[in-house]
Every structure is written in C-alpha cells, then in structure tokens.
Amino acid sequence: QVQLVESGGGVVQPGRSMRLYCTASGFTFNSSGMHWVRQAPGKGLEWVALMSYDGRLKYYADFVKGRFTISRDNSKNMVYLQMNSLSAGDTAVYFCAKGPPVGALEYWGQGTLVTVSS
C-alpha cells in the first residue's frame, strides 16, 4: 500500500534552516508528482510546493518567497523540502502528499511538526 513518511521536523531558531524528508513506498515514485502542504496549529491547510515526477516543474506558494526549495531523488524514492530563513509564522505540521501537478492529492503522510522558536 502507499506509504509516505515525513521526517526532519523539530524545534529550530528563527532565521535558521531546516530540511524535511519524505520517504515514499508502495507506488511508482518516479511517475508521481509530489507536494508539501502545511497546517499551522489550529489552522487550515496551506499548500507549500509541488514538483512533477521528473523534477522539471516546480511551483511554490507566494509566502515561500524564495526561502524554500523542493527537490527529489527518484533513485531513493524521496522528496525534500529545504527551508531557509525560518520565522515563527512557519511553525506548522508539514505534510508530504502524492498527486499530479494539477489534480487531487491522493495520499498524504502523517506529517512532521516544525516549531520555530528561540
């Protein structure tokens, strides 16, 4: 069955960087678009970024403002989110999700919590 497992979250100081990881299994990873979506405590879902199956298409939410970078390694079935210049407003659970660039998000991981605090 499809499994998406996020890792790399934790507590980070404002202005610092953090890299999130998503390990995928149970489907043909190199044929699948991948996304990051976040959810601040008590708030709604907020799309962060997507990457096409081959890495050619990358789109980001406006709030990213060049601070975040999505990437993938199809040989390892992994997708990454490099986050720089973090601020308190980036505190959230970050979900990895599988889905085509313009379609529905078919499967989601359980998420990893990022807390930006001094």
Next chain:
Amino acid sequence: SFVLTQTPSVSVAPGKTARIACGGDDIGTKSVHWYQQRPGQAPVLVMYYDRDRPSGIPERFSGSKSGNTATLTISRVEAGDEADYYCQVWDSNSDHYVFGTGTKVTVL
C-alpha cells in the same frame, strides 16, 4: 490571489444530510477536490474532479457543482463523519494549489 470560501461550521443530526459549500470566482471552470481531516489525523481525499469518489469512500459522499459553488454532500450522516472538510482547486492563473478555508462538521 484566488480564494475559496467555506462556511466555518455545519451541525447535523445522525442519519440526516450535511451539505458543505465551497465558493469561488469561476469555480465552474475548475476541478474541485475535497478532503476529510479527522482530529489529529492527516487529510484523506474523499472526492475528486467534482464528483468522483476514490475507492473506499462510502457512496453516502457525493459531490456537485453549480455556478460559483461546489458542494460536498454527506447523506445518512454517521458519528465517524465528524471532521474538518476542505475543498481544493488548481488555479492555472497563478500555478498555485488553493485550499478552502475549511468546514467543521459536527454530528449532534
């Protein structure tokens, strides 16, 4: 930027019908997808391309769209349907995914 607006909360008695609305400009030209998120859990896709149900989603869930509003309908509501529900579209003008503001469904 494109905005999807949902009613913040809906309350429904067991066995009755819940209707969750999602409004946005030109939503009629976009495909709408719906997610269910139970407390403390990851979202689950319950409807895609306006009215298609993924495997494993009960037939009690249905989707429709009219004018500038998409609707997720839950018939014969059960206690297990209590959750937050989000609509979502792809906005081709901005190349962004957009989620609705979310609706909390409470089963009385």
